[in-house]
Amino acid sequence: MRTSALHGIGYSAQVMAPCIQLTVPGTLRYRNIAVRVVAEAARLVSGSAQRDENDMLDNDVRDPFDLAVVSAFMEIFNNVAIHAYRRSGGGLIDISITPGERELTIEIKDHGEAFDIGDVAPLPTELDESTLPEGGMGIHIAKTMLDEVTYEPGPPNLWRLTKRLPANQVATGRS
Amino acid sequence: MAAPFEVVNTGTETKLMVRGSLDINTAPPLAEEIDKIIAGKPAKVICDISGVDLIDSSGVAALVKLYKGVRAAGSTITITGARDQPLAIFKLLRMDKVFNL
Numbered sequence: 001m002r003t004s005a006l007h008g009i010g011y012s013a014q015v016m017a018p019c020i021q022l023t024v025p026g027t028l029r030y031r032n033i034a035v036r037v038v039a040e041a042a043r044l045v046s047g048s049a050q051r052d053e054n055d056m057l058d059n060d061v062r063d064p065f066d067l068a069v070v071s072a073f074m075e076i077f078n079n080v081a082i083h084a085y086r087r088s089g090g091g092l093i094d095i096s097i098t099p100g101e102r103e104l105t106i107e108i109k110d111h112g113e114a115f116d117i118g119d120v121a122p123l124p125t126e127l128d129e130s131t132l133p134e135g136g137m138g139i140h141i142a143k144t145m146l147d148e149v150t151y152e153p154g155p156p157n158l159w160r161l162t163k164r165l166p167a168n169q170v171a172t173g174r175s
Numbered sequence: 176m177a178a179p180f181e182v183v184n185t186g187t188e189t190k191l192m193v194r195g196s197l198d199i200n201t202a203p204p205l206a207e208e209i210d211k212i213i214a215g216k217p218a219k220v221i222c223d224i225s226g227v228d229l230i231d232s233s234g235v236a237a238l239v240k241l242y243k244g245v246r247a248a249g250s251t252i253t254i255t256g257a258r259d260q261p262l263a264i265f266k267l268l269r270m271d272k273v274f275n276l
Contacts, residue, residue: 019242028199028200031199031200032196032200060228061228061259061260062259062260063230064263067259067260067263070229070260071231071260071263071264074198074229074231075232078199078231078232078233082199100207110177111250116276123268123269127241127245127268127269127270127272127273129242129243130271132239132242132243132270132273133236133239134236134239134240134243135232135236137232137235137236137268138231138232140268141231141232141267141268144267145267
């Protein structure tokens, strides 16, 4: 395994199973850094390109695969920062991203309080003006956007997210 | 860094324009602005989210708060301009029909 560090972000690569590793403090302040790394990893699998090459910090997640991965990841990161670390940090979030030929797997590990995923209420079946929810949507978004979402309470707590390219989508990932 | 939202009052309507990422970090200051808008009891509110390129559930919650608050006051509200990832999220949550997106 090769490991190098750049501005506090560690990357490691293995020949057979390349894996991007990122560790950030468990607060929302570092959320956007993680989101941008995940967005770029999604592009490696989907083959989508940043539409505005002159603005690499633009939140460009228009490709359906990228969109699903980033949307789900944002919700899980929020969940960890809010529920595991109670918005006060005090711990780290370890993120391992494995971009495969046709799928992306993300593992998110924290050492905070465990989350009871069974407590997540389903969205109202009949949605109208009176039943519009103002919370409890995050896990629903993650589960619906991805092919697999698993959670193993710890310590450490571990979220595992998987998104696969649809069978009819040709992977044109940049190498 | 430009503010992620802007409010324009024309006398007959209040227009709220949001841009960038509407998420757990940017939704709280927007929610404060939404409280002010609702307290002003405008007859009509237009919320333009064409500049929003990324939204999470906290951002959605802020817009739901706006929608409910304006409607509860007997006023009308139009949410317009949803595209790309934000539109996909509203469709996933089945809010696109409630908001007429």
